[in-house]
Amino acid sequence: MESKKVLSILVENTPGLTSRISGLFSRRGYNIDSFSAGVTADPRYTRVTIVTHGDEMILEQIEKQVSKLTEVVDVKVLEHGMSVKRELMLVKISATNMERQDVLTIVEIFHGKVVDVTHDSMILEVTGNQDKLEAFLDMLGAYDILELARTGLTGLSRGTDDVVIL
Secondary structure (H helix, E strand, C coil): CCEEEEEEEEEECCCCHHHHHHHHHHHCCCCCCEEEEEECCCCCEEEEEEEEEECHHHHHHHHHHHHHCCCEEEEEECCCCCEEEEEEEEEEEECCCCCHHHHHHHHHHCCCEEEEECCCEEEEEEEECHHHHHHHHHHHHHCCEEEEEECCCEEEECCCCCCCCC
């Protein structure tokens, strides 16, 4: 039975790093559902969050293979309930003056923001877990979605028990 796994990988910030990580996945035929990376508070390190899926044996192999990469400092599985995971989504919709108030109500319900408005469109920003973002898109079903951009999942484990001090 297939399931999803979210990996939080702390790596040395070196050129070509993301290529080596994604190459590891592609060489072995593993799927990447989401990939996000950003420099940490210490610019020598980057945190990469990868969402992948497969059966339990494949997911275990992925974790082991990633941890073998020389630049990898730490690999954590972000378990449900033991971590905080979020994604950012920007949605550009077609919206007339008469439709804007209804759109603003939807945005407010989802604790989103309107980040741009023109005569015929709006860009909306929403942050949250994937279920929240899907529900937001569902509520926008009556509007013409012109463009959509998602960052991919990022997250951290809760508490201080597994923090790696560098």
